[in-house]
Structures are given as structure tokens and as C-alpha cells.
Amino acid sequence: MLWIKTFHVLGVIAWLVGIFYLPRIFVHYAEGQSREEDVRRLIIMAGHLFVFMTIMAVAAILFGSILWLGYGISGSWLHIKLLFVFGLLLYHAACGLILRHIKSGRTLTKSVCFRVFNEISLLLVVPILVLAIVKP
Numbered sequence: 001m002l003w004i005k006t007f008h009v010l011g012v013i014a015w016l017v018g019i020f021y022l023p024r025i026f027v028h029y030a031e032g033q034s035r036e037e038d039v040r041r042l043i044i045m046a047g048h049l050f051v052f053m054t055i056m057a058v059a060a061i062l063f064g065s066i067l068w069l070g071y072g073i074s075g076s077w078l079h080i081k082l083l084f085v086f087g088l089l090l091y092h093a094a095c096g097l098i099l100r101h102i103k104s105g106r107t108l109t110k111s112v113c114f115r116v117f118n119e120i121s122l123l124l125v126v127p128i129l130v131l132a133i134v135k136p
Contacts, residue, residue, distance in 0.1 A: 004066050011060030016125060018053025019088065022046060022095050023118035029102060030111040043102055050099050057092060081131040088124045 025046045032039040064085075068078075094117075130136075 001067065001070050004063050004070070008060060008063035008067055011056050011063055014056035015053050015060050015092075016121075018049050018056065019092065019095070019121045019125075020118070022049050022053065022099075023114055023121070025049065026098060026102070026114040027111045027118065030109065030114055034111070046099050046102065050096060053092070054096075057089070075135060077131045077135045081128055084124050084128045084131070088121070088128070091121055091124060 025042055029039050029042045029046070032042065
């Protein structure tokens with residue numbers, strides 16, 4: 001089970017890299033677009049990053065599910081953690097919708113909205129981390 005846990009943690013780390021960085025690309029895209037700069041490279045980067053983070057999310061969920069089945073479903077901390085993980089999945093989906101809007105050429109909100117959006121992921125990740133380690 002330690003190998004499964006290792007792969008789960010690696011998947012989570014790689015997924016979170018994308019979760020934290022993709023909204024920063026959105027910020028740079030919005031700022032560049034408002035200055036009428038060439039932002040095509042940012043669209044390509046965001047697309048590649050979204051594919052990578054989606055693959056890593058699937059890996060994290062797959063290995064996490066194996067751990068869940070192996071160790072059993074117990075403790076209210078786990079159920080609360082899974083609610084936050086579900087929230088993170090919704091955040092991931094929201095990133096995908098924003099990326100779709102960017103690729104279609106629609107005008108987006110100001111960069112300050114993406115700066116605030118970027119912080120939502122941290123509000124989801126911190127409780128997940130506390131619940132996984134402390135298991136209150």
C-alpha cells in the first residue's frame with residue numbers, strides 16, 4: 001500500500017501544480033489582452049497545462065480510491081476531506097470552462113477577478129491537507 005500512497009501523493013502534487021498555476025496564466029492572459037499584446041502562446045500553454053493537470057487529477061483520484069478501498073471507509077474526517085476534494089474537482093472544471101472561453105476568443109473579466117479566483121484553490125487545499133495529516 002505504500003507504493004499506492006506514493007503514487008497518490010505524486011499525483012496530488014502534480015495536479016496541484018496545475019491548479020495553482022493555470023489561474024496565473026489566466027491573469028497574464030487577461031492583462032496581455034487588455035494591453036492588446038500577443039497572447040496566443042499563453043493559450044497554448046494553458047491548454048497543455050490543463051491536459052497535464054487533468055491526467056494527474058485522474059491518477060490522484062484513482063490511487064486515492066485504491067487507498068480508500070484498502071484502508072476502509074472510516075472516520076468523519078475522511079468524508080469531510082472528500083467534500084473538499086469534490087470542491088477542488090469543481091474548481092478544476094471551472095478552470096476548464098474558463099479555458100474554453102479563452103480558446104473561443106471571448107473577452108474575459110479583468111485580471112483582478114482571476115487573482116481572486118486563484119486564491120479559491122488554496123481555501124480548498126488547506127483543509128484537505130489538515131484533514132489528511134491531522135485526522136481530527
